[in-house]
Amino acid sequence: MNPNDxxxxxxxxxxxxxxxxxxxxxxxVHFASTFQQPAAGEWGTFDYSRSGNPTRSQMQTTLASxxxxxxxxxxxSGMAAIHCVTMMxxxxxxxxxxxxxxxxxxxxxxxxxxRSGVEVTLVDMTDASAVADAMTENTKLVWAETIGNPRMSIxxxxxxxxxxxxxxxxxxxxxxxxxxxxxxxxxxGIDIVMHSATKYLGGHSDCLGGTLxxxxxxxxxxxYFLQNATGAVLDPLTCFLVSRGMKTLDLRVRAQSExxxxxxxWLEAHPRVSNVLYPGLESHPQHRLxxxxxxxxxxxxxxxxxxxxxxxxxxxxxxxxxxRLAVSLGAVESLIEQPATMSHASYDATDRARFxxxxxxxxxxVGLESYDDLQAxxxxxxx
Ligand SMILES: Cc1ncc(COP(=O)(O)O)c(C=O)c1O
Numbered sequence: 314m315n316p317n318d319x320x321x322x323x324x325x326x327x328x329x330x331x332x333x334x335x336x337x338x339x340x341x342v343h344f345a346s347t348f349q350q351p352a353a354g355e356w357g358t359f360d361y362s363r364s365g366n367p368t369r370s371q372m373q374t375t376l377a378s379x380x381x382x383x384x385x386x387x388x389x390s391g392m393a394a395i396h397c398v399t400m401m402x403x404x405x406x407x408x409x410x411x412x413x414x415x416x417x418x419x420x421x422x423x424x425x426x427x428r429s430g431v432e433v434t435l436v437d438m439t440d441a442s443a444v445a446d447a448m449t450e451n452t453k454l455v456w457a458e459t460i461g462n463p464r465m466s467i468x469x470x471x472x473x474x475x476x477x478x479x480x481x482x483x484x485x486x487x488x489x490x491x492x493x494x495x496x497x498x499x500x501x502g503i504d505i506v507m508h509s510a511t512k513y514l515g516g517h518s519d520c521l522g523g524t525l526x527x528x529x530x531x532x533x534x535x536x537y538f539l540q541n542a543t544g545a546v547l548d549p550l551t552c553f554l555v556s557r558g559m560k561t562l563d564l565r566v567r568a569q570s571e572x573x574x575x576x577x578x579w580l581e582a583h584p585r586v587s588n589v590l591y592p593g594l595e596s597h598p599q600h601r602l603x604x605x606x607x608x609x610x611x612x613x614x615x616x617x618x619x620x621x622x623x624x625x626x627x628x629x630x631x632x633x634x635x636x637r638l639a640v641s642l643g644a645v646e647s648l649i650e651q652p653a654t655m656s657h658a659s660y661d662a663t664d665r666a667r668f669x670x671x672x673x674x675x676x677x678x679v680g681l682e683s684y685d686d687l688q689a690x691x692x693x694x695x696x
Contacts, residue, residue: 320379320494321563328374329556342553343367364541368549372556373524376514379493379559380506382526384533386540387552391489391509392417393545394523396425398454398485398505400539404430407451411438411468412668413461415487416657419664422456435664438468439599445476455484459491459498463616463652463676464669465590467599470606474502483532485525489513489643490614494566495607499528505536510547512643516558516565520551565645565681569613572687573679579688580617585695587673588618613679614642616652619695623672627651630675632694635682642678647687650676 314327332340343366348359359365369387377385388394395418402408410422412435422433436447438457448455455477457468470486477484485505486498492513498506508514510522527533540546547555570593577591589596592603593611603611619626630638636649640656650656657670679687 314378323378324375324562325560327378328371329560340368340371342549344549362549363544363546366546366549366552368552368556369547372547372552372559375556375559376508376524377526379497379562380488380526381493381497381499382506382528382533383530385524385526386533386536387510387547387555388523388525388540389545389547390521391487391507391511391523392421394507394509394525395421395456395487397525397536397539397543397545398456398507399426399431400543401483401535402426402429402431402453405451406453407432407434407449408454408456409434409436409444409447409452410456411458411461411466412436412664413438413464413466414456414458415462415489416652416659418456418487419657420659423661424659435668437466438473439466441469441472441476444473445480448477448480448482452480452482455482456486457484458487458489459496460592460612460614462490462614463590463657463674465490465592465597465614465616467592467597467603467606469602470496470498470501470503474504478502490612491607492562492566492612492643494563495570495610495612499526501606504529504532509643510555510558511641513562513566514558514643515551515555516562516644517554518641518644518646520554520558522547522551522555566613567610569679569681570610572682572684573613573615573677574611575684576677576679576688576691577615577617580615580691583695585619585621586617587620589615590617591615614676615679616674616676618671619673619675621673623651623653626673626675627654629695633690634693635686635690636677636694642676644678645681647680647682648678652676 373385489509574593581589
């Protein structure tokens with residue numbers, strides 16, 4: 314490939330070379346679990362599908378190109394990818410994580426990693442000096458989200474990377490909401506970028522997967538070792554689906570983001586809505602940073618707040634026709650959910666209150682339907 318090829322061109326061509334034996338435009342999906350070896354004790358490029366699979370390699374090559382890494386790894390889910398990162402930790406280590414964090418990551422850190430004596434402190438990632446203050450000599454990992462979940466906070470990645478590296482730790486970020494269309498964290502000095510490929514990379518609510526991409530070969534080798542040793546790899550058919558999804562990633566994210574911006578503006582003026590959290594609005598606390606760091610679009614996730622009870626908010630979420638009531642996000646179908654009872658139900662009640670996951674909060678994943686239909690649907694649901 315030409316190194317100057319654009320993001321959109323690389324999404325289609327890198328890793329998707331024409332099959333040399335048949336000329337097939339789409340590389341075949343390799344379902345083989347095992348591969349013939351040249352001789353006993355000699356290894357070919359592939360030997361066993363947990364350790365490596367041609368279809369997985371192709372998908373990993375595409376994603377590494379889109380995130381600008383030396384390589385990437387594909388996992389059976391986003392949580393398996395985050396878990397792999399935490400497997401680098403040992404008893405006594407400390408993690409600083411964002412307080413605007415996906416509920417599953419919160420649960421992994423507080424209810425699984427704690428079992429092996431790893432300690433966790435949650436901090437506002439938009440405040441790099443608070444992150445520095447929270448770090449101890451045992452802090453080995455800082456974990457943030459490029460766009461926080463569900464309050465849409467946006468950390469300054471370059472500042473965070475500098476602070477974390479000055480103290481000798483690693484920093485990983487979950488770029489599921491952002492996608493490499495908006496931001497490529499490795500370019501900002503971040504060590505590990507993670508995705509729930511279930512979301513925008515796949516893009517069609519039909520597969521579950523996770524990825525890690527890194528800029529450093531030694532780190533890639535270590536994560537590969539842990540993945541191969543524990544086994545949570547992505548199966549070939551799902552790799553194919555994610556590869557196919559990535560070809561239209563740029564197009565989808567840009568179109569969905571434009572609709573999200575229009576909906577955010579409309580919601581901001583709605584009398585029943587007390588607050589709209591969307592990086593494209595001037596009222597968003599990190600709007601300027603998002604404008605500087607994102608590639609001209611602000612993403613297709615948006616959160617808004619009704620000044621209402623948990624029950625009436627749940628009823629509003631259940632009253633939409635096109636926005637389907639479901640967790641997950643990032644697909645062509647629009648989804649609606651109530652973080653307090655759904656995506657963030659695994660938070661302790663005190664942490665939910667502390668971190669602004671209020672009863673009236675509603676999160677939207679804006680899909681590819683037309684703006685007019687989505688706006689009318691929300692109007693009739695929230696009245
Ligand atoms: C931001 C974010 N990160 C990670 C995950 C976990 O990914 P998966 O469900 O693929 O395990 C999710 C799932 O909703 C998510 O929204």
